[in-house]
Amino acid sequence: MAKFVLLLAIVVALVWLTRVGRRRASGGDAAAPPAAPKEAMVACAQCGLHLPNGDALPGRGGLFCSEAHRTQFEQSRR
Numbered sequence: 001m002a003k004f005v006l007l008l009a010i011v012v013a014l015v016w017l018t019r020v021g022r023r024r025a026s027g028g029d030a031a032a033p034p035a036a037p038k039e040a041m042v043a044c045a046q047c048g049l050h051l052p053n054g055d056a057l058p059g060r061g062g063l064f065c066s067e068a069h070r071t072q073f074e075q076s077r078r
């Protein structure tokens with residue numbers, strides 16, 4: 001039983017070391033923090049206004065600044 005516990009401890013240690021190694025290799029150091037999640041800007045398909053991706057309304061023809069433009073765009077395509 002003692003051998004089994006020892007083996008388990010070695011396996012856990014190896015897995016942990018592998019994870020730490022991967023994190024370091026991927027550039028997760030404090031000196032090089034990952035790029036801040038900057039919100040992408042998209043253009044309204046109807047009027048061309050630029051707005052953050054999170055504020056855009058997805059529609060059938062693309063992304064829109066407002067519901068009115070989404071409706072206008074979809075009606076003009078019909």
Ligand SMILES: [Zn+2]
Pocket residue numbers: 044045046047048049064065066069
């Ligand atoms: Zn618009």
